[in-house]
Amino acid sequence: MELPAIKLPQIELPFDIPVLLHPPVDHFIIALPVIILLLEVVNLIVKKRAIGVTSFFLLILTVVAAVAAYLTGSIDGKEAFPLLSEAAQGELKEHKLLGTYLMLASAVVLVFKLLSAMISRGLMKALYLLVLVLFVVGILKQGKEGGELVYKYGANVKIVKTMDDKMFEMQDELDDYIAEEKEAEEEAAAAEAAKTAVSEEKEAPVVVEAKETPTEATPAATEVKEEAPTEATVETTTAPVETAVESVKTEVKEASEEAVAEVKEKVEEIKVEVIPQETETPQIATH
Numbered sequence: 538m539e540l541p542a543i544k545l546p547q548i549e550l551p552f553d554i555p556v557l558l559h560p561p562v563d564h565f566i567i568a569l570p571v572i573i574l575l576l577e578v579v580n581l582i583v584k585k586r587a588i589g590v591t592s593f594f595l596l597i598l599t600v601v602a603a604v605a606a607y608l609t610g611s612i613d614g615k616e617a618f619p620l621l622s623e624a625a626q627g628e629l630k631e632h633k634l635l636g637t638y639l640m641l642a643s644a645v646v647l648v649f650k651l652l653s654a655m656i657s658r659g660l661m662k663a664l665y666l667l668v669l670v671l672f673v674v675g676i677l678k679q680g681k682e683g684g685e686l687v688y689k690y691g692a693n694v695k696i697v698k699t700m701d702d703k704m705f706e707m708q709d710e711l712d713d714y715i716a717e718e719k720e721a722e723e724e725a726a727a728a729e730a731a732k733t734a735v736s737e738e739k740e741a742p743v744v745v746e747a748k749e750t751p752t753e754a755t756p757a758a759t760e761v762k763e764e765a766p767t768e769a770t771v772e773t774t775t776a777p778v779e780t781a782v783e784s785v786k787t788e789v790k791e792a793s794e795e796a797v798a799e800v801k802e803k804v805e806e807i808k809v810e811v812i813p814q815e816t817e818t819p820q821i822a823t824h
Contacts, residue, residue: 540634550608556616559609560687565602566639567680569595570646570673577666589654596647603643607636617692625690632682639675646672 573592580588614629621629646668653665686692 539631540638542634543637545637554609554612556612559606559613562602562605562609563680563683566599566606567676569599569602570669570676573599574669574673577669581662593650593654596643596650600643600647603640607640610636613692617686621690621692625686625692628682628686628690629692632679632686635675635679635682639672639679642672642675 573595576588576592576595580592610633614633618626618629646665649665649668653661
């Protein structure tokens, strides 16, 4: 069962409490309640007033020791808390909470001791002994948890602090190394990207934009620049064009036939005009 959280007001002390004073104070807060319980059990049998007075003064010392344990534990807890793991920090918080309740319980036990001394009845003495037993059980439990914080989690142990400091330095070095590696990878990636861009620029073909030279507009060009004919216009002009082409072909063909005929007539005339002449054979003189 978890105890409800309780917070006491902060009290400014006129002096500073040194670190690692909590362990020696704990010995008193653990031993005194056990001694008081043994004295009260013995006093039930012998019924000596001196034993009752002794237990009362020891209870006063117990209250003082409980306050001292709370204050010294707060100082040591603040010193050890940052160096502990999450599980150990949770244990330390529970240890402090139970210590706060035990400090207040020590004052309650003292009040019940006074009531049992003032009211000499068996019921009050039995109630006082019950509260004392519960207080001793709580103190023993608190002592066990305090030992676990030291021996299991290393709270306020010097060698643990030294190792934590070394681990902290190593972690810083590791973080620096990781940062340098990351920066080097980014630089390498940037260099590779720049190299790829340069190679792509070299491989890319150079496109030269040809500048159009202005020419004088001729009537034909002016006519060409007119709006393109629509589909209907093209369809209407297709037939005359084909007819004109056929007529041109016919004229060319007739002209060529006439030219060939004229050439043949001229060749025949030339053949007729060329008449072979008789050649006189030379007479050879004979002797």
